[in-house]
Amino acid sequence: MSLVYVALALFCIGLYGTLTRRDIIAVLASVEVMLGGATVLLVGLSATSNLAGVSTPPGETSGVGLVILVLAAAEASVGLALMLAVARRLNTTRIDELDEVSG
Amino acid sequence: MSNVLLSNGWIAVVSPALFALAIGLFGTRTRTFVPWLSMFAPLTVLATGIAALSATAASEAAGYTGTYLTPPVGEGSLRWLLGATEGIRIGFAIDGLTALMLVVVGFVALMVMLFSIGYMADDPGLVRYYALLCLFTASMTLLVIADGLVGLFVGWELVGACSYLLIGFWFHKPSAAAAAIKAFLTTRVGDVGMLLGLAVLWQTTGALSYPDVFSAVPGLSTGTVTLIALLLFVGAAGKSAQFPLHIWLPDAMEGPTPVSALIHAATMVAAGVFLVARTWPVFEAAPNAQVVVLAIGAFTALAAATIALAQTDIKKVLAYSTISQLGFMFAALGAGAWVAAMFHLITHAAFKALLFLGSGSVIHGAETQDMREMGGLLKLMPITAATWLIGSAALAGIPPLAGFWSKDEVIHAVMSRSPLAGVALLAASLLTAFYITRATRLTFFGSYRGTHHPHEGGWVMWVPLVALAVPASLAGFAGHKIAETLGERGESLDFTTAALSIGVAFLGVAVGWIAYRDGVVSELDVEARFGRAWPVLRNAYGFDGLVSAVVVRPVYALSDWLYNLVDRKIFDGAAEGVGTLTRKIGTGMSRIQYGDTQWYATLLAAGFVVLAVLVAVDWAMIAQWLSTNLGVR
């Protein structure tokens, strides 16, 4: 049960950072924290739980982890590239200044 | 051949309609052929009519007890609007009455189409004109050939539409457009009455085809039959321009003159008479309705004849004359002499179409419709003048021309029913002789007062005149034949009435001839002599003004009020209100779209929480807890 608390705490800390940070790079870092928390929970539960008497094959636990890892890496690189493009074109990395859709 | 035409009578309707469609769609490419091609349409109708006539003559009417006048020589129908009920039968039936009408429609339409080649030669709308004429032929044929009131009504409305389109043929002229609308709206009043009559018939008898209706009529109460008859008569009065729905016909003269000859003299306006004759068993069972028909017919005949006295437009004279002559027919119908009415319808179709085409020829030659700018055309346009003289003599009732015989039958029948109405018709005959003599004198005699060079049109224009002059002079002798075709015995000439009407006719002609001697009494002198009466007559007793004050202006006022209040304020207000509201909501909602991505994310997370709570919470348990502990239901 402690695992659930810790992993969700990580997720929610990341969520808080994502919602509050003004710098895009900090937002991206916070997203990584959310993703990490979720991955920890998933891999941890997959490795240790045997809900309804069925436990996940060990290879697949790592396999799912790898899938998430790769996804997260791709997400991070695309996100950073976007940030670079924004910083170069609009000369800012502050997310609250990116409000062109404001009505 | 004739059998094929009769057993497939629908061909007479479909073929002109197809011609109309084809000409309307492809006519512009073959402009020169269009008029000649169009003539196949009335030729079909004429051929069917002639075949029917000969077949009717061959089939012995004696002993026939069916519901038609004579044994139908061609019949066919199909059911329409099938559903839970048996549907409505729509089909055709050709008996003597229909055969006569087919001949009249086909012949006059053919003559008019021929005449129009000359009259409309330079008109850019020639193709549209012929397409409409074909459509009119189809509609009129449908009207007369239908075996029930449904088909008749369809044709009835179609001829009304064609009339509207042809009166407004020169729609760029505001007066023509206005006249077209006036004609359409005025006849619409009558049509509504007729539709109500059909509704009552359907309600009470459950049938609309002639045989079913006629066999059901004896079972109806007198009041119902009178109501039906009067409602049908309202429709007939609207179409046939009887008082007080006559106001559209004079204005309808804005259309091309051949159209006036075809639609507004010979065929369509006679449809009212045809309707009453066709549904005669209904009127026969409603004596009170007959009295109304007689009164309105006689009144119209007299009043319209007085108005015709003072007109200066040659077509207006003929228009009021038509109204007056239709009044004669209705008076005959009211007196129960529907055979006489049909007889007069046929002779009138011949001589009035002749007169209208004659006036068209005059207008074409003299380039004016004002008789004050004519005169002396006898020498300049001899053929037109000769045929016009035949036509006007027939109208005046000079024996042995057609008008004399039929008018004599009419007056005799009316006189025996109601002497007062008979005297009115005699007076109308006197006036008729007078005004047509006046018109003839002003147009053809004396010296030419205009500035153009009147000339005879080509052969296409005088051939129809000559062709129409033949029945205009001889149709009177066919009275017995016509009566037999209609399944009745012909009346023999009543000598008292004949003497009276001959005397009256000659008196009218003589007075007119003397009164309008060239150079002795001019139109202006007449006006001066009659003082105020003349302008009143010229303006048709100001009836248009009365209608406009009593009907048109209140309707306009009501429309304005409805437009300003209901349409602008309520409907537009509602529509615009929806728009304004949406825009305001949009403006309001756009305020929360202020581009703060993180705020959106926050709301997203909050929304997730709210949704999860909604799903996770056991509402049923809460409700139960509330109801057990707090008594909340």
Next chain:
Amino acid sequence: MSISMIELVFWMIAAASLLGALTVVFTRDVTRMALGLGVFLLSVAGWFVYFSQTFLAAAQVFVYVGGVLVLVLFAIMLVHRSGAGRPALESRHTIDSIMVAVAVFVLVVSALQDVGSALTVTPLPGSPDAISAALLGPMLPHFEALGVLLLAALAAVIVISGGERS
């Protein structure tokens, strides 16, 4: 109250990851944030070791600590290269976001009550053999899709950060 060795390890990793996460979220210094992220990512690798997924842990270290973290540091250097000193990282909407985050935490924890009680004591180890068997066996579609995704991400990064051609 005694704490077993395995529990001690658990709580040490938990402490490290929470510390790293809190640093990322709360620090006002860009470099410290990057450092905190590094600590966090390493602790995630630690979690994987704790759950016997050693290969995954190694991959985590390679990809994240060796790849993504370096990328983040590059980005920081590229973006914040100008200006006096290191810029301060600011926060906003703090109250609202704390409320939302806590609400999410409470909700998901309460939803996962049953799951937590079904944990076994010893996790099953994920050997490279088993992983490759899984990836080329039942998870082959995922594997292939990931390849396509990586290619797309590669192309996207090149296009997006390619910069304006003068």
